[in-house]
Amino acid sequence: MLNSSIRYQDDRLYCDAIPVQTIVEQVGTPLYLYSLRRAIENYHQIRDAFAGLGGHVHYSAKANANLSLLRALVSAGAGIDCVSGGEIYKALLAGCAPEQIVFAGVGKSADDLRYAVEHRIGWINIENEAECQVINRLASERGQTARIALRYNPDVSANTISKIATGHSGAKFGLSADAIRSILERQAEFPTLRIQGIHIHIGSQLGDTLATLEAVRSTLTLIAPYHQIRTIDIGGGIPTQYRSEQALPNPAAFASALMPYLGSYDVLIEPGRSIIADAGLVVASVLYTKEHGGQKFVVLDTGMTELMRPALYDAHHEIVPLTRRAGEFETVDVVGPVCETTDSLAHARLLPALSPGDLVALLTAGAYGFVMASTYNARPRPPEVVVDLDGQTWRVARRRETWDDLIAHES
Ligand SMILES: Cc1ncc(COP(=O)(O)O)c(C=O)c1O
Known part of the structure; x- marks a missing residue:
């Protein structure tokens, strides 16, 4: 959910005084972001x-x-x-x-x-x-x-x-x-x-x-x-x-x-x-869209490996675009890239029409989010970024894992 820190200004999503897009440009997606x-x-x-x-x-x-x-x-x-x-x-x-x-x-x-x-x-x-x-x-x-x-x-x-x-x-x-x-x-x-x-x-x-x-x-x-x-x-x-x-x-x-x-x-x-919970969000990129069996799917680069709650408890997270613009809405299933049918983030959700390359945020994801993330499918875990108490400065509080991290404990 949007609130005093996670909010739109001029149709762009902000975390306190920082446009979320600015952070994505430097850190990439998937990404956890928290307002301290x-x-x-x-x-x-x-x-x-x-x-x-x-x-x-x-x-x-x-x-x-x-x-x-x-x-x-x-x-x-x-x-x-x-x-x-x-x-x-x-x-x-x-x-x-x-x-x-x-x-x-x-x-x-x-x-x-x-x-x-x-x-x-x-x-x-x-x-x-x-x-x-x-x-x-x-x-x-x-x-x-x-x-x-x-x-x-x-x-x-x-x-x-x-x-x-x-x-x-x-x-x-x-x-x-x-x-x-x-x-x-x-x-x-x-x-x-x-x-x-x-x-x-x-x-x-x-x-x-x-x-x-x-x-x-x-x-x-x-x-x-x-x-x-x-x-x-x-x-x-x-x-x-x-x-x-x-x-x-x-x-x-x-x-x-x-x-x-x-x-x-x-x-x-x-x-x-x-x-x-409401101080955190996950930012994801749309990789693909496709339609079959009468359903339209939006495939993100983010799934149950990053945010497990929908797969685990059917939990609901609002999904919003980083940039709001006028246009069509459509009912879609938003899914992740993991090889499990349960890797779905939203079912039959009415969202603004999304295309590959678009950025979206999964809101209210600060609690039981990153702590439950896994490296299933050998997917390195995402970074955690914080916007500091001043609301003006941001930093990577935990870096993105690498493929070397995936094998660090194996011989
Ligand atoms: C013993 C105990 N204390 C506190 C909590 C935190 O609960 P919540 O996140 O709902 O505030 C939990 C979570 O399940 C718990 O098991």
């Missing part, structure tokens, strides 16, 4: 909405772990939510203080847990009782303690697409209420663990605040007898507008719904998508 200004504005909006709750924002690096973005968010005051040793490594490299890092994940390896304990990161969110034993051993070997939140699976149905819902009982995530009570009753078995928090994350791109409220109410009932639990981490899930007709709750709606419940707790929040 927009990302920080989104961060400020969430931080300010949750200020009344004393909420602290830990940006969820899984959405986009580009170092330039992490650095900008850390400088603006965000902590980082990580799901692997690699993300912790990047968060530390970006200057995040270890105590401002939370580490979650359903399958943390012993090596990653050791790395987290060694670096004394702020919180480890446990999703399995066996993790308690592993962390207890790692911490006691080093004469340390570790601060722990237990991830609760509250068995609620989030209003989102099924593939990104995480808070129902059939999902692999979190611990049941019984498992949490069992761990808390047996805390003495884990003397190095300071179990002081509870974590919930019921899904991403939440369509309303209802399931979050239900999850929070259930959490409060669960932890009421355990007075050492003073921190509630409510996870991510604040949605982003991918289509203009969507009516979605904003950060303030979540904060005000939660205010009556969480006022006496320390609150952590882990937004990912809502910070970077």
